[in-house]
Amino acid sequence: MDDLELMKNAQAAVPDEAPPVRYEYEAEAEPALIITDLHIIYRTIQSQTIFKAIFKKGSQIKKFEAVKGISFTVKKGEIVGLIGKNGSGKSTLLRAVANIFKPDSGSIDTCGNTVSLMAIGVGFQKELSGKENIYLSGMLLGYSREYVESRYDEIVEFSELGDFINAPVGTYSSGMYSKLAFSITAILESDIILVDEVLSVGDINFKKKSFARLKEMIDQEDKTVLIVSHNNDTIRNLCNRAIWIHNGVFKMDGDANTVVDAYEVFMEAEAEKKRLAKKKEAAAIKG
Amino acid sequence: MRLFFSNLKKYKGYLGYAPVSILKTEVANTYLNWLWWFLEPLLFMLTYTLVASFIFNQKIRFFPLFVFVGLNTWNYFDRCVKRGVVMMRHYKGIVTKTYVPKYIFALVQMALEGIKIAISYLLLIPMMLIWKVPLTWHILECIPLFLVLLIISFAGCTIMLHFGVFISDLEKTVQVILRLIFYLTGIFYDIGANKRLAKEHPFAQTLLMKVNPVACIMNGLRNCLLYGDDPEKTVDWLWVGIWAVIGLLLCTLGIHLIHKYEAGYAKVS
Numbered sequence: 001m002d003d004l005e006l007m008k009n010a011q012a013a014v015p016d017e018a019p020p021v022r023y024e025y026e027a028e029a030e031p032a033l034i035i036t037d038l039h040i041i042y043r044t045i046q047s048q049t050i051f052k053a054i055f056k057k058g059s060q061i062k063k064f065e066a067v068k069g070i071s072f073t074v075k076k077g078e079i080v081g082l083i084g085k086n087g088s089g090k091s092t093l094l095r096a097v098a099n100i101f102k103p104d105s106g107s108i109d110t111c112g113n114t115v116s117l118m119a120i121g122v123g124f125q126k127e128l129s130g131k132e133n134i135y136l137s138g139m140l141l142g143y144s145r146e147y148v149e150s151r152y153d154e155i156v157e158f159s160e161l162g163d164f165i166n167a168p169v170g171t172y173s174s175g176m177y178s179k180l181a182f183s184i185t186a187i188l189e190s191d192i193i194l195v196d197e198v199l200s201v202g203d204i205n206f207k208k209k210s211f212a213r214l215k216e217m218i219d220q221e222d223k224t225v226l227i228v229s230h231n232n233d234t235i236r237n238l239c240n241r242a243i244w245i246h247n248g249v250f251k252m253d254g255d256a257n258t259v260v261d262a263y264e265v266f267m268e269a270e271a272e273k274k275r276l277a278k279k280k281e282a283a284a285i286k287g
Numbered sequence: 288m289r290l291f292f293s294n295l296k297k298y299k300g301y302l303g304y305a306p307v308s309i310l311k312t313e314v315a316n317t318y319l320n321w322l323w324w325f326l327e328p329l330l331f332m333l334t335y336t337l338v339a340s341f342i343f344n345q346k347i348r349f350f351p352l353f354v355f356v357g358l359n360t361w362n363y364f365d366r367c368v369k370r371g372v373v374m375m376r377h378y379k380g381i382v383t384k385t386y387v388p389k390y391i392f393a394l395v396q397m398a399l400e401g402i403k404i405a406i407s408y409l410l411l412i413p414m415m416l417i418w419k420v421p422l423t424w425h426i427l428e429c430i431p432l433f434l435v436l437l438i439i440s441f442a443g444c445t446i447m448l449h450f451g452v453f454i455s456d457l458e459k460t461v462q463v464i465l466r467l468i469f470y471l472t473g474i475f476y477d478i479g480a481n482k483r484l485a486k487e488h489p490f491a492q493t494l495l496m497k498v499n500p501v502a503c504i505m506n507g508l509r510n511c512l513l514y515g516d517d518p519e520k521t522v523d524w525l526w527v528g529i530w531a532v533i534g535l536l537l538c539t540l541g542i543h544l545i546h547k548y549e550a551g552y553a554k555v556s
Contacts, residue, residue, distance in 0.1 A: 099386035102550035117384065124380060125309075132308040139301040140385050168312070 029075035032113055032192060032224040033097065038106035040067040040092050066092040068248040069106070079218050079225045081235035081256055083263050084245040085270075090228045093245070094194045097226065113191035113224070116141050118182065126170035130161055130180055133169050137184050151187050158213070159183035160206065179206060186213050193217060195227040214238065232260045291542050294388045301391065306398040324406045331358055335475040347477055349418050349513050352411065356512060357474040359407045360436065360505045363400050365465055367440040370396045371447030372458045375552050382552060389549045390542060393444040397437065411512070423515030428522050432507045435527055438534035439500045445541025452552050471495055472502045479506065497523065500530040 042064045066089040074080050082090040095101045097108055098117035124133045134155055138148030156165050159180045169177065185193075195214065211234075218225055218238060229235055235242055235256055242259035244252040252259050295302070314320045332355040339345040339354070347353050370377075374392050381387060415422070451457050473495070478484070484492045497503055507522035514520035 100383070125378075126380075128308055128312050132312070135304055136301065136308065137385075139298070139304060140381065140387055142297070145300050145304060 031073050031109075032076040032078070032111055033074040033226075034107075034109040034111065035073070035093075035097075036071050036107045036109075038067050038070045038093070038096065038108065039065065039104045040089070040096055040101055041104045042066045042092065066248050067096070067245075070245065070248075070250045071106075072243060072250070072253060074224055074226065076224055077222060078241055079227070079239045081239035081242040081260075082226060082228045082245060083230075083232070083235060083242055083260065084251070085267065086230075087247075088245045089248040090245055091196055094196050094226060094228055097192070098194055110192060114142060115192040115194065116185050116188065116190040117194040117196065118185040124169045124177070124181070127168055129168055130159075130165040130172070131156075133180070134165075134184055138188050141185075141188060141190070143188055148188065155183045155187045158187055158209075175203070175206075182210055186210070186217070189217060189223070191222070192224045192226070195225060195229075197228055197230070232264060235260050288539065288542065290546065291388075291390070294391065295394075298387070298391050301387075302394055302398065305395045306402060309395070309399055310402060321406075324403050325410050328355060328359055328362070328407045329410065339475040345476060347480070349420055352414055352418055352420065352513055353477075353509055354475050355407075355411060355414065356509050357472070357505050359404050360508055361469060361472060361474055361501060363404045363436060364440050364443065364501050365469070366400050367393075367397055368443040368447055368465065369458075369461060371444035372451035372461050374444075374448045375452045389448060389545050389552065390445050393441060393448055393541075396444060397441060400440075401437075415512070420513055421516040425511040425515035425522075428511035429508055432504050432511070432522065432527065435500075435531045435534060436504050438531060438538060439504070442534050442537030442541055445545060446537065449541065449544040449548060452548075468499065468501070472499055472505065474505075478502065497526045500534070503527060503530055 068089075070089075070093065082093065084090050092101060094117060096103055097110070098115055100117070125136065128136070131152075134152060135145065135148050138151075139145060156162075159165070159176075159182075161176060161180060164172065164176060169180070172180070214225075215238065217223055225238075227235065227239060239256040241254065242256040242263075243250070244259050244263050252262055317323055319326065332351055335354045335358065336351045340350060371393060374396070375382065375389065378392050382389065447457070447461065478492060478495050481492065495502060496506060503523060503526045507527055510517075510520040511522055
């Protein structure tokens with residue numbers, strides 16, 4: 001199937017019914033991450049009062065299936081971009097790989113690799129200083145205190161926080177907060193790095209530095225990276241493979257440029273459809 | 288339970304570092320720093336002693352120390368349980384970004400309060416010498432009693448941690464219930480020495496002393512630390528043992544609830 005055909009498919013097909021395009025996986029390559037028939041149901045549980053909990057019958061749980069039977073394998077050293085419109089299940093998928101959400105069915109095998117999620121605002125304890133949060137975050141990510149200590153200076157230098165590192169995180173601006181979060185996960189490397197929209201952090205210089213650091217990490221052959229980004233250029237520049245997820249369903253998997261091209265065409269078609277529908281609606285109101 | 292112990296091993300670094308960091312921050316944010324850890328129980332002891340001795344005319348031997356032991360024991364249990372209710376709200380930033388078995392936060396809280404209670408009990412040593420409390424080998428009995436207190440507090444903290452996620456007004460309800468138990472626990476009066484209660488409502492007296500685990504442990508601690516020379520004041524090992532078993536079962540329930548439902552905690556709105 002050539003690129004043009006893929007693009008035509010993407011444009012013409014009704015998304016949920018289009019047959020998924022699979023990436024040809026080299027059987028002999030060493031896998032780093034195997035995802036099999038993954039289903040994640042998002043349960044929005046409204047917390048309730050004691051009275052309601054005791055006397056009100058019926059479930060307070062609203063279910064929404066964010067990931068619907070996705071399967072793919074990532075080989076060691078691959079840089080995979082996850083694309084799809086908002087709410088398509090990309091971040092949920094990353095969080096499941098990071099073990100924050102447990103799959104409702106299916107499996108995630110990280111093949112014994114360590115995993116860390118780079119997301120805007122890695123959880124901090126706001127009353128504690130940046131320094132203490134570096135140690136605590138590092139240890140929560142599974143690193144020893146000695147290892148965090150050995151990389152501490154590098155993290156502080158990368159974060160550009162200077163003396164503010166000893167101030168409580170609660171006093172930081174949102175930019176400082178995000179810089180520290182990015183620096184921790186960028187310096188404390190793991191085998192599988194999950195990147196969730198963090199390349200828009202900080203000022204222009206920090207953005208450039210973050211991008212360069214990510215590129216440096218990616219260039220190491222043994223690092224496996226999954227990137228979620230709405231910036232298609234980021235996916236084209238950093239990834240050698242892309243997976244397109246649409247409404248929780250696997251849509252297309254292949255070379256990054258090919259998949260992003262197909263995705264862009266599809267999104268444009270979607271936008272055009274919406275424009276036409278709005279026009280019709282406006283005409284109907286006028287008429 | 289195997290998973291619980293493997294997680295303890297995995298997060299031992301965090302468990303060691305987090306309570307000390309939080310304590311250091313608490314200290315840094317106050318004028319009197321660590322002095323508050325001594326001052327707080329001391330001032331409350333003086334308040335209750337004053338009220339109970341002069342207004343209610345309490346005639347209990349070593350009364351200020353009696354109050355001090357009671358207050359510290361109660362505070363440990365009370366703070367662990369109350370904090371358990373709001374635990375996930377407090378750590379929401381972390382649990383939505385990183386996977387951590389949630390009982391690790393309960394253990395951090397217990398360690399934090401444990402350091403404070405240990406410092407308070409250090410203060411008890413010179414106080415026992417000043418009041419000339421007879422030192423007997425019964426003092427060693429406090430070790431298993433503290434252990435049962437830890438078990439009961441962990442059970443309370445983990446169970447509250449779970450239900451606190453789903454029930455919005457649990458915090459206020461728990462506060463009211465704990466305040467009721469506080470007055471029924473005999474922090475500044477001796478339930479066992481209340482003759483009217485023994486005569487008119489002996490069953491209620493037994494209930495208050497034994498069915499309330501904190502009262503049971505508290506009485507045991509007072510008897511072994513302060514009244515080791517009095518053969519009538521001994522630790523009720525039968526009930527302490529019963530509470531140890533119930534506590535362990537409740538701990539298992541708390542851990543099980545967290546293992547089963549923690550994946551959903553991050554999704555509660």
